[in-house]
Amino acid sequence: MKIGFIGTGVMGSRMVKRLLQNGYDVQVYNRTKAKVADLQKLGAQHIENIPELSRECDVICSCLSMPADVIQVYDGPSGIIQHARPGTICIDLTSVGADTSKRMFETANAKQVSYLDAPVSGGPEGAEKGSLTIMVGGDKQAFETVSPILKALGENIEYLGPSGAGSIAKLINQYLVAVHSLAASEAMVTGAAFGLDSEQLFKILKVSYGDSRILRRHMEEYVLDRQFEPGGAVKYVHKDVRLANQLLMEAGMKNFTGQMAEQAFQNATDQGLSDSDMSAVIQPLEKECGVVVKKQG
Template identity: 75%
Template structure:
């Protein structure tokens, strides 16, 4: 089986490496060839174009940044749909809106190509260790064909049904990620503004009902040490919560907390923090309160 992998950034490179470790034959394409070098050294084969990769692979995985990237890679003249063989299974690991997933599914299906919207949760660590949660929408037969590959990449793999279902589940998750990130940041900044020891407050919160995985992640891995090297970047969470807010609106819900979270991540991006880890959403709040949440040396 020949597997194509398009998009070998922070997440994609780790997933492609796992496939190579399992001795799959993997063709890769990335806009920046330099980023693909470690995978080539491990035995991956480089495709000079998307069309070249699409025409020779049985399964194509895509892990891209934005919905527009997904549209270009799949539907452009040099894209997957125009160049893949009938029977090819496409696994899109990108977080996009359900409408994007449904549109691409329809265009792929018309060419005899299977498309699974399969966004992931778990960050770079999950991608590296194969412990990702993978949420899948699309045809059940295609899912069954893709399952052996998905099991290399993830630990929790859920088939959710019709096209777009995976994307909807991921956006709901990202809605909570964004809201929890803002709430945790506000709480810790408020504590610091009132003179509480940040580590002591955190230790109280994490054994109380105010605890959350996001609170622990942000404080322990990023904020206290003032290290904002990205796992999941501000710009991606901003994109995801914007799409999630649209989803809630279409469901007939008001978007109270989601709108606030979208505004907070937009502000962080406008302040030049868009490529930092999502936990950097705390920095504009610290600036407002004139405090810094950090470890006491």
């Protein structure tokens, strides 16, 4: 089975390595050729364009940035759907809205190509270890066919139902990521504003009911050391919470905490932090209150 992989950035490159380590024949494409050089050394074959890759491969994976990228890569004149052979199975690992997933599914289906929405959670470390959670929507038979591939990438593989179901589950997860990020930031900034030692406060919170995985991630890996090189960038969480908020409105909710989280990530973007780690959402709050959450000394 020949696998094509489009999008070899922070997440995609690690997934390709996992596939290679599991003995798969992988062809890769990325707009920035420099991003595939290390993968070529590991055995991946670089393909010059999407149409060629689409014609050559039995399964095509994509890990892209934004919904517009997915639409272009799949449905553009030089896209996957126009050039893939009937029977090809596409696995889109990008976080997009359910409407985008359903549109790609229907367009692909008309060409006898299968399309699975299969967004992931677990960050670069999960991609590196092959421990991702993968949430899948689409045709169940196609899912079962590519399950061995998904198991090379993740530990928690869940088939959730028809097209769009995987994307909905991922956006709900991202909703919590965004809201927890804002709440953790507000709590830590408030403590600093009242003179509490940030390390001591964090030590208390992580053994109390206020603990969360996001609180630990942000404080231990980024904020306290003032290191904001991205694992997951502000711009991606901002995109995801915006899409998630649309789901909540469609569900019938009018006022919800995600609206505040979306604004907080918008503020971080407006202050030039879009490419920083999502934990940088704390920085506008620190400026507002005139404090910095960091280790002492």
